[in-house]
Amino acid sequence: MSTFPKLLATLATERPNEVALQEKRYGIWQPLTWSSYDARVRDFAHGLASLGVERGDVVAVLGDNRPEWLIAELAAQTLGAAVVGIFPTSLNEELRHILTLARVKVVVAEDQEQVDKLLRLRLETPAAAEPKAGDDAQGDDEAAAELLVETVIYYDPHGLESYTDPCLKEFTDVEALGRDLAALRPGWLDAERDKSGPDDIAIICTTSGTTSRPKLGELSHANLLAMAEHLTSVDPIGAKDRYVSFLPFAWIGEQMLAVACGLSRGLTVSFPEDALTQRSDLREIGPNVMFSPPRIWESMLSEVQVRIDEAGWLKRSVFGWAYNVGDKVAGRRGKGQGPGLGLALAHRVADVVGLHPVRDQLGLARIKRCYTGGAPLGPDVFRFFHAIGVNLKQIYGQTEICGIAVVHRDDAIAFNTVGSPIPGTELRITDNGEILLRSASVFRGYHRQPEVTAETVDAEGWLHTGDAGYLDEAGQLIVIDRAKDVLQTADGTRFSSAFIENKLKFSPYIEEAVTFFGDSAGGNGTGGAEHGGMTALVTLDPLTVGSWAEHEHLSYTTYSDLASKPEVHTLVAEEVDRANQDLPESIRVRRFVILHKQFDPDDDEITRTRKVRRSVINKRYADIITALGKGEPSVQVHSSVTYQDGTTVERTIDLRIFDLTSYAVPAGQGRRPVWSGRR
Amino acid sequence: MLTRAYQHTLNSSGVPAGQLLLEVQDVSLRFGGVSALTDVSFTVTQGHIHSVIGPNGAGKSSLLNCVSGLYHPQDGNVLLHTGADQGARGTTSHELTRLPPHRIARLGVARSFQNIELFAHLTVLENLMLGRHIHMRHSVAASLLWFGPARNQEIAHRALVEEVIDLLQLQAYRHQAVGSLAYGIQKRVELGRALCIQPALLLLDEPMAGMNAEEKEDMARYVLDVHELAGVTVILIEHDMNVVMDISDRVSVLDFGRLIADGTPDEVKANPAVIEAYLGAEVLV
Numbered sequence: 029m030s031t032f033p034k035l036l037a038t039l040a041t042e043r044p045n046e047v048a049l050q051e052k053r054y055g056i057w058q059p060l061t062w063s064s065y066d067a068r069v070r071d072f073a074h075g076l077a078s079l080g081v082e083r084g085d086v087v088a089v090l091g092d093n094r095p096e097w098l099i100a101e102l103a104a105q106t107l108g109a110a111v112v113g114i115f116p117t118s119l120n121e122e123l124r125h126i127l128t129l130a131r132v133k134v135v136v137a138e139d140q141e142q143v144d145k146l147l148r149l150r151l152e153t154p155a156a157a158e159p160k161a162g163d164d165a166q167g168d169d170e171a172a173a174e175l176l177v178e179t180v181i182y183y184d185p186h187g188l189e190s191y192t193d194p195c196l197k198e199f200t201d202v203e204a205l206g207r208d209l210a211a212l213r214p215g216w217l218d219a220e221r222d223k224s225g226p227d228d229i230a231i232i233c234t235t236s237g238t239t240s241r242p243k244l245g246e247l248s249h250a251n252l253l254a255m256a257e258h259l260t261s262v263d264p265i266g267a268k269d270r271y272v273s274f275l276p277f278a279w280i281g282e283q284m285l286a287v288a289c290g291l292s293r294g295l296t297v298s299f300p301e302d303a304l305t306q307r308s309d310l311r312e313i314g315p316n317v318m319f320s321p322p323r324i325w326e327s328m329l330s331e332v333q334v335r336i337d338e339a340g341w342l343k344r345s346v347f348g349w350a351y352n353v354g355d356k357v358a359g360r361r362g363k364g365q366g367p368g369l370g371l372a373l374a375h376r377v378a379d380v381v382g383l384h385p386v387r388d389q390l391g392l393a394r395i396k397r398c399y400t401g402g403a404p405l406g407p408d409v410f411r412f413f414h415a416i417g418v419n420l421k422q423i424y425g426q427t428e429i430c431g432i433a434v435v436h437r438d439d440a441i442a443f444n445t446v447g448s449p450i451p452g453t454e455l456r457i458t459d460n461g462e463i464l465l466r467s468a469s470v471f472r473g474y475h476r477q478p479e480v481t482a483e484t485v486d487a488e489g490w491l492h493t494g495d496a497g498y499l500d501e502a503g504q505l506i507v508i509d510r511a512k513d514v515l516q517t518a519d520g521t522r523f524s525s526a527f528i529e530n531k532l533k534f535s536p537y538i539e540e541a542v543t544f545f546g547d548s549a550g551g552n553g554t555g556g557a558e559h560g561g562m563t564a565l566v567t568l569d570p571l572t573v574g575s576w577a578e579h580e581h582l583s584y585t586t587y588s589d590l591a592s593k594p595e596v597h598t599l600v601a602e603e604v605d606r607a608n609q610d611l612p613e614s615i616r617v618r619r620f621v622i623l624h625k626q627f628d629p630d631d632d633e634i635t636r637t638r639k640v641r642r643s644v645i646n647k648r649y650a651d652i653i654t655a656l657g658k659g660e661p662s663v664q665v666h667s668s669v670t671y672q673d674g675t676t677v678e679r680t681i682d683l684r685i686f687d688l689t690s691y692a693v694p695a696g697q698g699r700r701p702v703w704s705g706r707r
Numbered sequence: 708m709l710t711r712a713y714q715h716t717l718n719s720s721g722v723p724a725g726q727l728l729l730e731v732q733d734v735s736l737r738f739g740g741v742s743a744l745t746d747v748s749f750t751v752t753q754g755h756i757h758s759v760i761g762p763n764g765a766g767k768s769s770l771l772n773c774v775s776g777l778y779h780p781q782d783g784n785v786l787l788h789t790g791a792d793q794g795a796r797g798t799t800s801h802e803l804t805r806l807p808p809h810r811i812a813r814l815g816v817a818r819s820f821q822n823i824e825l826f827a828h829l830t831v832l833e834n835l836m837l838g839r840h841i842h843m844r845h846s847v848a849a850s851l852l853w854f855g856p857a858r859n860q861e862i863a864h865r866a867l868v869e870e871v872i873d874l875l876q877l878q879a880y881r882h883q884a885v886g887s888l889a890y891g892i893q894k895r896v897e898l899g900r901a902l903c904i905q906p907a908l909l910l911l912d913e914p915m916a917g918m919n920a921e922e923k924e925d926m927a928r929y930v931l932d933v934h935e936l937a938g939v940t941v942i943l944i945e946h947d948m949n950v951v952m953d954i955s956d957r958v959s960v961l962d963f964g965r966l967i968a969d970g971t972p973d974e975v976k977a978n979p980a981v982i983e984a985y986l987g988a989e990v991l992v
Contacts, residue, residue, distance in 0.1 A: 052868065054869035054873060055832075055865075055869050055878070068709075183711060184711045185710070185711060186712070186932075186934070186936055187710045187935065187936060189935075190935075198710070199710075200710045203709065302876065302878040302879060304879035305878050308879070328833045593826065594752075
């Protein structure tokens, strides 16, 4: 078993002139070969050492995906230090929490924006930050800990020319410093690198923290490499494969493929030019493998829906026919049957005229396998991608087990399951339905929180996932939800709100939905009194609803204006009713409210990986939830909105509560197809 | 290339920061019997954002047109200093009022227009490359064949254009026809084309006109970036007082073709003549 820096050194000697990383800059894909990648890592490692980074330290990286991110990561690991990735959108409290908990001395930040955040944090006295930390009632003494950041290294110097803070260093200057130092002590770095063993911490990943403040999971080289080994034994990844890195490196999924599989299999990682060009850059590269959370797949489907709806009747009908053929073939393949001769021929034609062009537009033309994980993906979205010929598979895992433990096999993809464990992984379901996992990839523990670690991993090495699930007849795992979120109705139906929410969210018009059960605020009551039953808080997808409104010649100004239109209420009512058709009577959504704003990570309502924080929603929208439960016709909200610069504003808005109990879809309207927002 | 810093300087003025760049001396402009400008005099310092404000019809755009050579004033002079190393024919200052616009552009005076003046059917990249046109020197034959030096020259110019694209964050629109872009983006492309000239002096005629608050803030940010990162001196015409007072180093106020005030934003805000002419006499705060 090796370490990442050792793997990089091997690749640099075996394939020195092949492209390791490439970044689109100034309109051109600028390649970095394995040998120059290695050389930059060595220079930067020497530089970090001269700034006082030692074995056992933690270096933080805060920024978008760039080659410098990985260079910093590998350089720190060469010295025997670990790297903690921070989501570039993180703000003050979150940032302080991670930096103090990991006792970070050196931060590598991308640009002026990130540097400003860090400098502001350094200026705040810990005393001023303390009362806030106390509010979180975490009770951990880490909150009061001091910020130890001594050096901030930036790699995008634009706008920083006039900054004089002595803690600031430019990335290339640190590299130059390291180069000079390397000349003074040849061989030192190789010795340092070889001192590290596979059980040392490689990266520290923040857990998404839907329940509390992020915890820091320590993953060793051995953990990650075992995961890469096991995953690639199921789904081979080769040196010729292309990968586009556009999701935050702070997320385990990106580390999993770009770093762990990337270095152990030597694949080329490409970085898009800018957040806005991601899609077109993705299409230029045409990756062979991809791992994204559900929102990416959902937004791809929304994009197809919007563009198909804008297309003329000829394109619509050709795609509609091709989609039906593809859907039939995918359906038969799911049941383990091949298509008949006629269907196979039709599929060949359908692929050329309708399916391949759509795959190409999405940048998925070369995809061999792609994965979704992190949150449940609606079966209908799944079905869409398989129908257009994209081999999309579900991954189940957590940061604590390197992001993956269970995955679909190529020939057995059931849309409601998450597949079967990868080799080397044991799976057990406890008597109360919790999923337990054990493998070489189970993490070392939470950084400096041994008591929390002990609650998560037991003495025999089983990781308690906290998820409820069961195995189906074929032995594939079905995940219901977080164990504590599984509820029971008065008539004994066991269900999870996420299950219903996903049904709602599959509508292209609904971005997020949060459901509540019973008439008590908080939605955890099992009451079901006369006004009881399911209720939902819904936010709109502004892109699709906006385009729908344009199509309907409906004028609107802002999101809240759009959300208050009666036409939009009718539209959403139809969608909710459609979702209700697939649900048992006792858990159908009776009433819903369209929220006046989208959920925003800056308001703590969703996490940076876009998972809804129920506790925050329950607290912030308690009035709305109570009114929903009671079946009132409308509710008034006072909302405070936090802007990106940190200022807050108060407003009062009337929200209409839509009652579905007496609602019936207007007669004479058919069901719309999956790939379109229209009938 | 390891560093992410830009390799090209966008400011072509040889005048050191803090010294005089432009002198407008007693400029008067008449259209028949109508006086557009009467005895306007002020100076612009290298490294400043210098705003010109005034009510509609005060003569702001006319003033800019006198500087860029589209109008020739009947009286007065406009002197542009180019610094020692740039002086063509041994002179370091140029009288602009009698020069044709293309000669003024060669001296490094670039401008954007109040109404967007881009080639709607060309892409963003092509429009920006046009900004480099005055710097391109090669024969018609070599250009047509895109051969040898002509090719290398175009590649070198593209490198600078790409830095402007990066500075103004136009990457996503690079290959889109300008006509198909949103208004705010088109305004940004206009700014970009003016920058591609590598200006000694940048004239911006209402770059934020017709924008909403958010777009204005973005544009103000880009103007500041151009000023701070590239060190370009800017003369800005703008109606939004908040923007003007926020980002300007110096403000000149015109009313009915006359200069009624000239100073720092705070001085101008406190000037009674300005309050009367611009905000209306009653609104004394």
